[in-house]
Amino acid sequence: MAAAGKSAGSVASRRRWALVLLLAPITLVLGCFFLIPLGIMMVYSVLEPGVYGGVEWVWYPYNYGRILGWPLNDYEQFDPVYLRILLNSLLLAVLTVIGTFVLCYPAAFWVARMPPGRKNLVLFLITLPFFANLLIRIYAWLLLLRPTGFINAVLQGAGLIDEPLDLMFSNTAVLIGMIYILTPFMFLPLYASVEKLDPGLLRASQDLGANAVQTFWRVILPLTAPGIMAGALIVFIPALGNFIVPSFLGGSKVQMTGTLIERSFLQSRDWPFGAALALLIMGFVVALVLIGLARGNRAGVRR
């Protein structure tokens, strides 16, 4: 008995040591290279920018004031240019979510109704572009949209237009590029919830006298809502801060928060201002994730 008790005790302490050893590396990595950097960034966002980059250790909330609208002193007026850029980025991210959703929702039903063998092949084909490098996918759209690009060449060749159309360097071009690179992010969660949809429920809805539109609004849409929410979130997050798509497809005509952050770090060297912008978009993301989690929990409780 005593021996058994002792060995049970040593097993428990061995397990505790194993746990400590298993958790040590991730704690170290995320602590040192994730939490501390985020913390430093928060501190930087309320410090005065140094003359040659870096910071002065002076309390300086005007980094946020420049964006959200309180002036530094009585002599300066608030210029809403940064606020407008921030709102534009939010709008672009929302439109990207809507665009990818409209594209992927019917496609998810198309794949879900396939016989298993072909379904796996098509799923594989849809997942594959996900692994193509972001730059290469943007490069493809440069080939398509440039004044001397593919679309203009085809249209001119067919005699439909005389002068090449100005397709690049617009909000639309940025939106198209964003939708293209983020489509797989939307498809996979949507598909996961559409595939689980029970055909019996659709039949029940129609047996109970609902028409097609009612069945869609009252049965199909609510049942696939978790997939829609998840897809919207993981498209929204990278769309909000992306600076590479706007810099290639939008040029200098389209200013987004991402490009603004990049410039304040690598060109104008106003680090506190860039940090403040970055924290603002992170705030949006965290708020959305929390709302999503709360709704998910509530739905779980209701069920």
Added chain:
Amino acid sequence: MIDRILTSGIWRRLRGGYGLLFLGFLYLPLGLIFFYSFNSNPINIVEWSGFTFDWYKTIFVGADAESNFDAVFSESPARIFEVVKNSLFIALTASAIATVIGTATALAMGRHSFAGKRLYQALLILPMVVPDIVLGIALLIFFVGAGFELSLATIIIGHVTFLSSYVFIVVSARLAGMDTSLEQASADLGAGPLTTFRRITLPQIMPGVMGGFLLGFIISLDDVVITYFIAGVGAQTLPLFILAMMRRGLRPQISALAVLLLLFSFLVAATGLWLRGRKVNRH
């Protein structure tokens, strides 16, 4: 009625047609790169002037000495080899480290209960939820402030930070679907935790570990945004190199390089998806 509509021929054909359009939207732009990478026209990439392998040749052996155009419009093989070597070194090192860390974390979270577990769960999701650009500049501020010199090492550290979470997710999924009775039997028969791990747990989660490694490898290899901020002057990766080339203007050599990178990514991804498919079949 809706069921009849959904199964009727017209609807099915409409759906099938849409599906093909969807696949076309995904693949035609990429196909265009492939097609025009064989175009001999050095000035206008999409104006066809004849079939050539020259742009691929410029990557491996360099431009012909007599052909002025090729030399002007292409980077040297030595330079390309160097950035490819950097990229592979970073991707292999970072994903190997992340695989060890992510697997250890998955074991801790999947096989132990402890106070603060929910906190760890939230912490592990966070690097995937934070926008890339935020993580990139936070790391830049940290590295510069702490006196690190930006180099291949800082890129590897940065990649390990977010790759560990991806590996954790993949291995956790595998662990969750695993039968624990074999582990218990092994412990009951007197095997120590290390023996049980080596002989029972590890072989069973191996597809997950390999899948996590491959996912980490491909994400690291393709990462642009975070690397963009934490790469120093001397540490260029292939994506950063392509980014710099694209900023100088569109050159046919970029198409050829893009095709090669695309094929390589697809090969790694296909291997990973195949590993995952095998797991599903066995269960």
